[in-house]
Amino acid sequence: MIKKSFIGLKKTHLEYEQLGNKIQAPKKISVSKKITLLLECSIDLIDTFTLKTGDPVKTGQKISPAKDNDAYVISTATGIVTSITEYTGDYGKSYVAISIDTDSEENLDDEFENSCSEITFDLAKNYLACIPGAPCHEIFQNTENPINTIVIYGGDNDLLMTTNQYIIKSNIEGVKHGVDVLKKIAGVDNIIIAIPGESMQGYGHIGAEVKNIAMKYPSASPHMIMRNVLGKVIPAGQTSENLGVTFMTVEAVVSLGDAFSNKRIPITKLITVIDKNQNKKLISARIGTPLSEIFSALNIQLNDKERIIIGGPMTGSTVYTDDYPVMPNTSAIMVQAAKDVSLVSDYPCINCGECIRICPANIPINMLVRFLEAGQYEDAADSYDLYSCIECGLCSIVCTAKIPIFQYIRLGKYELDRINSAEAVNE
């Protein structure tokens, strides 16, 4: 938990966690009895599933159960499918949860091995979308805004986490190999690797341009990297992909390389677990492992009124059950004790200006939040720069009235998207 400094004139200053030189190997979490895979697709597709409960699956097997739909997950264990249910995530994202009871004996699937003789884009697209780090391959085929630069971020995008830093420090050869593979897959030569902190030694040979990123939050946000490192400001409402730049975590790059060198689809995710006292521990667990398994392996007791956060304290999301599985993009799991849970209030904005002074994007938040509270999202976007928000969450942290500003901003963008897509359908 952070505290406002006694000298209130001083701005709140948050820094990313820096992994020291003492690197401890991550603790391995054994394969749990039951794993859950979340397949991102419309729940209407459940009826067309070819996969049924009782079907056996093998480790590394590609499960693409819906007819006429490419969505797939990679099974991370050998066993029997026990249930196929729907699951709704943040902002109404719909998933199908496939639960698998694991066998004690592990059977490896060799479909990928048989077809990976050559490194191609299609292969990566068809088999490697769910590898740890969750790379997004579709963007490489976008003809409207062809990608010409890939930025690999060698740090973590939220506070307290050290997952990606550990990978780049412990496995620099893996990164080098991953960069080679990535160049072939994406057909992009301009690869930049962004390293947090001062140290830039030892990264010279990995085939990418090395850039330095400040430790101050939120300098690792794509918007800030684009502005400070590449010198391009992303226009409000657009993404870096519109400018031909895409971002990837170093974990995704290493996983890509590993997939082709081991001829196996990587299924083990590296995670920083932050306990109630903010002690950090790196673990490695298979994708699909329920969080409860990780907590019991690390001896973390959970009680009512506590908070489980997927991701870091600034931009993560909470889950309501410890049955929630590890996902390909779960880089951190944070547990917050009941006494540390800060609640929001329904007070109006008192116009103190703390948010204005901390906002890295110069948004007039004091005005914006008034429009968002009233549900006037269009005015908020037109007159008060809703789309300039880079979603760092700093405004909510310093808000004297404890308004959930960041939540209002996300909600505003979400509602506007819904309105816009509804209009597009009607036309």
Add this chain to the structure above:
Amino acid sequence: MNNQKKFIVSHAPFWHNGSNIRQKSYHTVFAALPAALLGIYYYGIPALGVISLSISSAILWELLMNYATKRSISVGDGNAAMIGLIFGMLLPASMPWWAVITGTFFAIIIGKQIFGGIGSNPFNPAALSIAILMVSWKNYFDFNAALLNYDLDFVMIYPLTLLKQLGSPAADSYSMIDLIMGKQAGGIGSTFGLGLIVGGIYLMIRGFIRWEISVSFLAGIFITSFVFNLVDPVRFVGPAFHIFTGYTLIGAFFLITDDSSSPVNMVPMLIYGAVGGVMIVLIRNIGGYIDGVIMTTLLINLINPLLDKIRPKAMGKVV
């Protein structure tokens, strides 16, 4: 699933720096106390009565309005108590009880609640209420008449009245040390210059008020009165007299810095304060009123929304 634990689910971010409105209000009250206490020491029980009645009636008006508008009870945030205290500090010690209660009604209900409560008031509630009272019952704000029955060990003529009548020589009647130490006629809590400055600096360092506003306000007064003084040293008194008399210091640290009625961006804050400073000297030197702080506060409150349009360009904004 029956023994499923109930976790708290909410939206990012999951931290908060712990600041809150109550803390802000009570620290402002704390910073204003030295000046109020010295006023009570000089003017005795009547002053204590005015301040106590002012605070308590302000809280009661707020509570009453909470019930009347069926909103959640907001007296706990301390904002009403803070407004009550500041309002009381502006009054002379001899203010009748009914005028105090009417005043807090204007401050809390007309000045704040009917606009939607905390954060929505376009004017500083205390300043607005004083302005209404000044127009309605002018005599009670004639400090010479109001403090007629007091015979303390300092000059009991209100400095700004004397200034209006005599011009620069008025300053000769007062020693600067007396003015700074609160040995002058005036509102209960608005005469103790040193106490107000210490309180103001405390608030600025703790970040409860913005230094840009107070400093540019005082700089505005200083420079304008300095120029006036240069032009005609007989008619117009120098800067120090302006700064340590009347409502100047309580205005600089407690009135114009009110969150909701002041700007939040850097440049607007500087303009806001400076315009206020210039206006006060203009009113005092060539205007009709004796002290211009209250009217100036309302005036700059009025231009605040316009000023706050001057702001840095948002990142990635396409014009």
